[in-house]
Amino acid sequence: MTIATPTRPALALQGGTPQRRVPFPLRRTMGEAEKRAVMEVMDSDNLSTFFGSPGAQWLGGPKVRAFERKWADIYGFRHAISVNSWTTGLQTAVGAVGIGPGDEVIVSPYTMSASATAILFYGGIPVFADVDPTTFNLSAETIAPRITARTKAIMVVHIFGQAADMDPIMALARRHGLKVIEDAAQAPGVHYKGRPVGAIGDVGGFSLNYHKHIHTGEGGMLVTNDDRVAQRCQMIRNHAENLVEALQVEDLDNMIGSNYRLTELQAAIGIAQLDRLDDLVAHRQRLARHFGEQLAGLPGLTPAPEVPGAGHAYYVYPMTYDASVTGVPRARFIEAVNAELPKADHWDQVGLSGGYVRPLYLSPVYQRRVALGSQGFPWNQNPGIDYDYTKGICPAVERLHEHTLLLTPLIREPMTLSDVDDLAAAIRKVMSHLDDLRQPDAATANAA
Numbered sequence: 001m002t003i004a005t006p007t008r009p010a011l012a013l014q015g016g017t018p019q020r021r022v023p024f025p026l027r028r029t030m031g032e033a034e035k036r037a038v039m040e041v042m043d044s045d046n047l048s049t050f051f052g053s054p055g056a057q058w059l060g061g062p063k064v065r066a067f068e069r070k071w072a073d074i075y076g077f078r079h080a081i082s083v084n085s086w087t088t089g090l091q092t093a094v095g096a097v098g099i100g101p102g103d104e105v106i107v108s109p110y111t112m113s114a115s116a117t118a119i120l121f122y123g124g125i126p127v128f129a130d131v132d133p134t135t136f137n138l139s140a141e142t143i144a145p146r147i148t149a150r151t152k153a154i155m156v157v158h159i160f161g162q163a164a165d166m167d168p169i170m171a172l173a174r175r176h177g178l179k180v181i182e183d184a185a186q187a188p189g190v191h192y193k194g195r196p197v198g199a200i201g202d203v204g205g206f207s208l209n210y211h212k213h214i215h216t217g218e219g220g221m222l223v224t225n226d227d228r229v230a231q232r233c234q235m236i237r238n239h240a241e242n243l244v245e246a247l248q249v250e251d252l253d254n255m256i257g258s259n260y261r262l263t264e265l266q267a268a269i270g271i272a273q274l275d276r277l278d279d280l281v282a283h284r285q286r287l288a289r290h291f292g293e294q295l296a297g298l299p300g301l302t303p304a305p306e307v308p309g310a311g312h313a314y315y316v317y318p319m320t321y322d323a324s325v326t327g328v329p330r331a332r333f334i335e336a337v338n339a340e341l342p343k344a345d346h347w348d349q350v351g352l353s354g355g356y357v358r359p360l361y362l363s364p365v366y367q368r369r370v371a372l373g374s375q376g377f378p379w380n381q382n383p384g385i386d387y388d389y390t391k392g393i394c395p396a397v398e399r400l401h402e403h404t405l406l407l408t409p410l411i412r413e414p415m416t417l418s419d420v421d422d423l424a425a426a427i428r429k430v431m432s433h434l435d436d437l438r439q440p441d442a443a444t445a446n447a448a
């Protein structure tokens with residue numbers, strides 16, 4: 001039996017002193033600028049001036065238009081179109097590029113569920129392609145084998161804030177006449193080879209829900225450089241069926257609309273939030289780089305990669321963990337690291353976690369192949385074609401789901417470099433005690 005020496009303090013999990021006890025700071029997202037903006041709208045009594053019919057108001061009121069113009073101008077998009085969530089924004093994009101029943105759309109299974117369900121809402125069939133294990137994103141290599149005569153589009157997700165390698169994807173898409181939609185919910189303000197992500201493809205955009213870099217409570221922003229796609233998005237957002245005649249629209253495919261309109265209050269908040277975005281992203285990049293430097297060289301742990309030319313907004317900081325190197329199961333490692341950190345009383349303080357989502361194709365909608373109604377729609381649109389959603393179709397994603405470690409709030413503002421030092425120290429401490437974690441009985445006996 002060995003006794004822990006003073007130079008090697010015991011793990012908190014095994015009775016030692018935690019690396020840090022002071023709680024991590026809580027995020028504050030709303031400041032004076034947002035409050036003033038809201039009060040100005042309240043004083044105007046103009047909470048939304050959208051009308052779902054032809055006339056000056058079908059594109060919304062002054063704050064909605066100003067928010068869209070400001071977003072487009074800052075990042076150099078031709079058009080920005082606000083929506084009441086990014087889930088409805090994705091649906092709008094799918095409708096705008098003309099997806100219909102039976103059309104196949106290639107998508108990553110390692111994303112928020114809405115990237116794929118948006119396809120189903122128009123009767124499209126999600127075909128899942130594997131991801132590149134370094135960037136966690138779809139690549140031209142993983143997409144190519146999934147293309148068939150029925151493929152109409154590719155839904156690229158810039159997951160965790162990491163820009164996907166768009167040039168080869170766009171070249172592949174153009175060669176096959178495919179539309180490209182970018183789900184950049186987690187990557188606002190990110191550039192790929194000097195171009196802002198979101199509208200490198202035909203259309204894309206960003207989420208403005210409370211957890212994203214900047215937010216309007218709920219909301220989203222579509223971006224595109226294509227005038228026709230922009231108008232179709234604007235119409236789907238706001239009762240297209242009432243507008244097509246007055247606007248003399250000839251392509252009537254998918255030209256029924258909904259009400260996905262943002263309010264003036266939200267748009268006013270968004271205008272103020274937009275001033276913060278670049279600084280928030282830059283701050284997260286500093287934290288992430290600092291963190292990555294401190295973790296370099298630890299066996300079994302690979303920090304998030306820095307991909308030349310492809311920016312990262314660090315919505316989430318991903319690492320891969322190899323239990324066959326450390327000899328400690330991932331769940332045990334996570335437990336040991338989190339025991340070194342102050343207890344999380346709030347979502348903003350949650351420590352290390354595992355996984356990200358289960359590969360989407362394993363959820364019931366794909367296993368049952370019924371999305372709308374009870375007759376197998378939309379899969380029944382292509383009789384005789386067997387869409388495979390069994391475990392094993394995307395091996396890289398399945399491995400990542402089991403080997404990824406994620407840091408979410410702790411790599412964001414208002415965390416500082418010194419907070420990140422504590423985080424890295426906690427991980428290094430656990431890494432220096434792997435022996436104790438491999439032999440839980442002996443370690444517990446030592447601590448006692």
Ligand SMILES: *Cc1c(COP(=O)(O)O)cnc(C)c1O
Nearest residue numbers: 085086087112114185207208209
């Ligand atoms: C947040 C998110 C969405 C959905 O956005 P909402 O605004 O919450 O509807 C879609 N895709 C990804 C990748 C997201 O992170």
